[in-house]
Amino acid sequence: MHGRKRESTASxxxxxxxxxxxxxxxxxxxxEIVHLQNADDNEKGKDGGGGDDDDDDHDTKTQKKMESxxxxxxxxxxxxxxxxxxxxxxxxARFCLYVVVRQQKNEEEExxxxxxxxxxxxxxxxxxxxxxxxxxxxxxxxxWVIARLYDRILSSSSSSSSERGNEDSSLLPFMKDVVLRERxxxxxxxxxxxxxxxxxxxxxxxxxxxxxxxxxxxHDRMNEExxxxxxxxxxxxxxxxxxxxxxxxxxFSNYSAWHHRSVHFEQLDDDKNQASVTTETSSSSSPTxxxxxxxxxxxxxxxxxxxxPEDQSAWMYHRWLLSQLxxxSSSSSSSSxxxxxxxxxxxxxxxxxxxxxxxxxxxWPALVCARLHKLLAKEMxxxxxxxxxxxxxxxxxxxxxxxxxxxLLLDPLRKGYYRDVLDRMx
Amino acid sequence: xxxxxxxxxxxxxxxxxxxxxxxxxxxTETIEYALTEHLRLSGMYWGLTAHKLLVMNKNNQEDKEVKEEEExxxxxxxxxxxxxxxxxxxxxxxxxxAPGHDGHLLYTLSAIQIFVLYECVQEQLSExxxxxxxxxxSKLQSKEDGSFAGDExxxxxxxxxxxxxxxxxxxxxxxxxxCFLDDGLEALKIGGSDDEKKEDNQDKNRxxxxxxxxxxxxxxxxxxxxxxxxxxxxxxxxxPGGESHAGQIFVCVGALQICNQLDLLYTxxxxxxxxxxxxxxxxxxxxxxxxxxxxxxxxxxxxCYSWWVLSSLxxxxxxxxxxxxxxxxxxxxxxxxxxxxxxxxxDDEPDVYHTxxxxxxxxxxxHEGLEEIDPIYxxxxxxxxxxxxxxxxx
Ligand SMILES: [Zn+2]
Numbered sequence: 178m179h180g181r182k183r184e185s186t187a188s189x190x191x192x193x194x195x196x197x198x199x200x201x202x203x204x205x206x207x208x209e210i211v212h213l214q215n216a217d218d219n220e221k222g223k224d225g226g227g228g229d230d231d232d233d234d235h236d237t238k239t240q241k242k243m244e245s246x247x248x249x250x251x252x253x254x255x256x257x258x259x260x261x262x263x264x265x266x267x268x269x270a271r272f273c274l275y276v277v278v279r280q281q282k283n284e285e286e287e288x289x290x291x292x293x294x295x296x297x298x299x300x301x302x303x304x305x306x307x308x309x310x311x312x313x314x315x316x317x318x319x320x321w322v323i324a325r326l327y328d329r330i331l332s333s334s335s336s337s338s339s340e341r342g343n344e345d346s347s348l349l350p351f352m353k354d355v356v357l358r359e360r361x362x363x364x365x366x367x368x369x370x371x372x373x374x375x376x377x378x379x380x381x382x383x384x385x386x387x388x389x390x391x392x393x394x395x396h397d398r399m400n401e402e403x404x405x406x407x408x409x410x411x412x413x414x415x416x417x418x419x420x421x422x423x424x425x426x427x428x429f430s431n432y433s434a435w436h437h438r439s440v441h442f443e444q445l446d447d448d449k450n451q452a453s454v455t456t457e458t459s460s461s462s463s464p465t466x467x468x469x470x471x472x473x474x475x476x477x478x479x480x481x482x483x484x485x486p487e488d489q490s491a492w493m494y495h496r497w498l499l500s501q502l503x504x505x506s507s508s509s510s511s512s513s514x515x516x517x518x519x520x521x522x523x524x525x526x527x528x529x530x531x532x533x534x535x536x537x538x539x540x541w542p543a544l545v546c547a548r549l550h551k552l553l554a555k556e557m558x559x560x561x562x563x564x565x566x567x568x569x570x571x572x573x574x575x576x577x578x579x580x581x582x583x584x585l586l587l588d589p590l591r592k593g594y595y596r597d598v599l600d601r602m603x
Numbered sequence: 604x605x606x607x608x609x610x611x612x613x614x615x616x617x618x619x620x621x622x623x624x625x626x627x628x629x630x631t632e633t634i635e636y637a638l639t640e641h642l643r644l645s646g647m648y649w650g651l652t653a654h655k656l657l658v659m660n661k662n663n664q665e666d667k668e669v670k671e672e673e674e675x676x677x678x679x680x681x682x683x684x685x686x687x688x689x690x691x692x693x694x695x696x697x698x699x700x701a702p703g704h705d706g707h708l709l710y711t712l713s714a715i716q717i718f719v720l721y722e723c724v725q726e727q728l729s730e731x732x733x734x735x736x737x738x739x740x741s742k743l744q745s746k747e748d749g750s751f752a753g754d755e756x757x758x759x760x761x762x763x764x765x766x767x768x769x770x771x772x773x774x775x776x777x778x779x780x781x782c783f784l785d786d787g788l789e790a791l792k793i794g795g796s797d798d799e800k801k802e803d804n805q806d807k808n809r810x811x812x813x814x815x816x817x818x819x820x821x822x823x824x825x826x827x828x829x830x831x832x833x834x835x836x837x838x839x840x841x842x843p844g845g846e847s848h849a850g851q852i853f854v855c856v857g858a859l860q861i862c863n864q865l866d867l868l869y870t871x872x873x874x875x876x877x878x879x880x881x882x883x884x885x886x887x888x889x890x891x892x893x894x895x896x897x898x899x900x901x902x903x904x905x906x907c908y909s910w911w912v913l914s915s916l917x918x919x920x921x922x923x924x925x926x927x928x929x930x931x932x933x934x935x936x937x938x939x940x941x942x943x944x945x946x947x948x949x950d951d952e953p954d955v956y957h958t959x960x961x962x963x964x965x966x967x968x969x970h971e972g973l974e975e976i977d978p979i980y981x982x983x984x985x986x987x988x989x990x991x992x993x994x995x996x997x
Contacts, residue, residue, distance in 0.1 A: 178635065179905070181952045183939065196634040203637035211703030261641045262754075263704040269756055317758045372899070374846045381844045432900040436846045439835035489888060489900045497835040500878060548877065555874075590890050593923035594880075601876060 199257075206254045210264060213247055244271060252301050259305030259312035269321060272298055276325050278333050285347070291329070292351050298322045299355070303362070310366055316375045320382055323359070326352060327386055359383050371424060372433045381440070384413060417441040422477070429481040432490040439497060443470055467505070468517055474498055475521070479528055482541070486532055492541045496548070499525070503552065515556070522553050540588040547580035551602075578602055613935040615970060617657045619943030620958055624650045625677050627944070627955045635954065643701040644690050648713040648720075649959035650677055652976075655720060655983050656966050659974040684727055687714050691732075695754060696739035707754045708743065708766040711736060715773050719982055722989050724777030733778050737819045740767050748831070749824030750842075760841045761832050764825055765854035768861045769980060771819055775812035776990040783815045808991040813863060826864045829855045837881035849889060849898040849911040852882070856915045857979045865918070886916050887924040894929030895948070905947045906937050906957045909964030914978035917967055927968050934961045 184192065248271070251264035275287075275294045299322060305315030330348050360383065366376045418441040424434035475498060481491035502521055505514060526549040533542030554573035557566050581602070584595045628650050630636065639646055654677050689702040690710065697706025698714040718724040728736075743752045744767065751763040775783065816822055831843045832855065838847025839855035859865045869879045889896040889912045895904025896912045909930060916922045936949045937957070944953025945961035966976040975984040977994060987994075 178952050178954050179947050183946065183950045183952050186942065193633055197632065200632055200634055200637045203640070207640050258638050258641070262707065263641065266705050266756055321756065372902070374848065378842065378845050430901050433846055436834065440844050493836050493900060590926045590929065591887050591924060593925070594884060594887050597924070
């Protein structure tokens with residue numbers, strides 16, 4: 178149990194007595210569902226391969242009754258405990274009966290039924306999330322239902338004959354509505370808890386589904402316009418980076434949003450870009466595009482740590498930006514890249530020194546400055562006129578050491594780490 | 604209720620915790636019990652392992668008092684085994700969380716862990732069943748990306764990669780080579796021939812077990828998938844793109860360690876110390892002022908992360924990067940001094956889950972009187988040694 182205040186023995190007993198009816202209900206539900214399972218197994222055991230279309234009326238009726246009993250029981254249980262995985266499994270098995278394409282039957286009717294079943298499942302999952310917005314099973318159920326629907330749409334659009342195609346399939350507009358609704362629901366949940374990683378994961382899934390949907394050549398259906406794949410991919414990435422930024426500006430401490438931004442960060446390789454410039458003669462990218470992107474990112478993150486210097490979210494992101502920069506020229510070193518790197522390290526050092534002067538007891542600016550001094554020393558050692566800069570290098574090394582020693586006092590919890598770093602600097 | 608400001612170490616109420624675990628598993632009419640029906644088998648593993656950590660050491664020191672051990676037993680071995688076998692789901696060839704439920708990797712690992720805990724893997728698992736389980740696990744691996752699903756319904760999560768590798772490794776060690784010699788396995792992939800290169804010559808058992816695992820699943824691809832879940836901060840998420848989380852890091856580091864591929868975490872260049880340190884440093888940053896550990900940045904501390912974070916740090920050989928005395932004090936402050944049990948934070952309601960992870964965390968810090976726990980397999984070191992797992996990671 179997370180976050181429930183400790184009780185006295187007396188109040189524990191009282192609570193125990195009060196919850197007894199609910200306990201009995203849960204026990205009953207579990208028993209009935211397990212029984213359902215057994216009955217189900219026996220049924221399957223009897224008629225090996227499943228009957229013909231003209232099955233007994235009686236059989237279909239009992240089947241229908243069993244199905245609705247299963248739906249009621251499982252829904253009741255997952256509304257109390259959404260992690261009860263076997264319930265979801267049973268519902269998934271039933272959903273599968275509706276999602277398969279049976280072309281000999283009436284397609285329209287079939288689709289209507291599928292849509293209803295899908296709505297039902299999304300509703301029950303939502304009930305589960307209402308109980309526990311961090312329920313793995315309830316989220317997974319959602320993801321699973323949507324994924325099956327997409328599979329169905331993609332398979333029917335590729336398999337149906339060209340004369341009919343899926344021109345009049347009602348599943349496409351339905352999916353569009355579903356996806357829009359999913360986004361709304363996600364917004365509500367993320368507004369309630371902007372660190373719910375299940376919701377963030379699910380958002381990435383929904384976005385990815387839409388993107389992949391475009392890749393499968395169905396973009397006209399979603400947006401009534403034809404767009405090239407890489408344009409869509411870029412647009413998705415930009416949208417998600419923008420979304421993360423909005424969340425970050427609402428709350429600088431939203432580590433989940435920083436993470437999301439890192440996932441959608443434009444991994445530009447200047448060399449590759451230059452190559453593509455010459456072959457495709459496109460004018461959109463210039464050799465310094467990555468530098469511009471990186472500069473803007475450093476700017477954003479500095480806003481965050483100037484506002485909340487004790488919050489580690491932005492510092493973690495900053496650390497990663499530095500590593501991106503550090504890796505920038507390692508593949509192919511060029512003097513312009515190196516110059517940019519050193520210049521940026523120096524700019525960040527000045528910037529963060531300012532923070533550390535404002536916040537002398539805060540460990541973060543001290544730590545980042547220490548790292549920057551170390552990086553600068555390392556970088557300059559690789560430089561051609563290493564000799565000439567020997568004294569600057571020495572200065573950086575000494576400064577780094579001083580700061581790590583200071584950190585032993587500022588952040589005693591992690592003394593062991595700082596000692597290891599200092600030992601390696603000897 | 605108590606003044607948490609006292610910084611001196613409290614005592615570990617071993618006896619009370621045993622009582623608490625016992626009461627929690629015997630009193631089946633509570634709402635906590637009813638709400639955890641679906642994971643009963645894992646609950647059992649937590650309780651029984653916590654119990655073993657508390658009493659194993661003591662019992663081994665005072666051989667005369669075997670009688671006391673019997674008195675302190677949570678459940679008889681017979682009842683435990685009967686229950687586990689009732690959880691076996693013939694349809695999936697996996698163990699379920701409770702009898703009559705659907706089989707799942709999570710509970711399959713719990714079942715095997717309990718067998719190892721009781722030193723009865725071969726006694727409880729016929730070769731036939733062991734092979735069936737192995738085949739079931741191999742079928743849950745995606746040929747495309749090496750990920751593992753938890754069951755036939757296809758939920759993918761790095762937790763399940765860990766469950767698969769840990770379960771297979773324990774089976775490979777525990778069942779003995781002979782079980783895997785014939786072609787009774789419907790192996791989907793016969794292992795690559797580059798084993799020698801990756802073999803750890805110092806540990807024959809481990810490479811033997813790894814050889815068996817390679818016959819059953821694609822170990823390299825499985826590790827590749829885990830690496831796809833690595834993030835900007837060096838941590839791991841549940842799927843590619845998922846945010847880093849200490850629990851998820853435990854399973855990923857553990858899986859890599861079991862597969863002898865922890866090297867994947869590091870760049871070849873020793874000079875890149877910042878890069879190589881980033882994961883352990885992120886983990887060290889989980890410690891907050893009060894001494895406890897959180898699972899993600901800017902979150903509250905919680906006793907269960909004492910395990911997820913500390914075991915990962917142990918696997919990376921960086922336990923000393925945090926203040927262990929303060930962590931110990933935090934866990935001990937979360938004890939219920941009156942009725943036993945450990946809670947997520949001081950002065951909250953205790954439960955078996957946090958009792959186990961609190962004790963496991965203390966055990967990793969070699970708390971006096973506690974049996975040592977293996978940070979990868981989450982079982983007493985003594986138990987995994989019995990099946991030939993000798994590790995150098997504590
Ligand atoms: Zn917890």
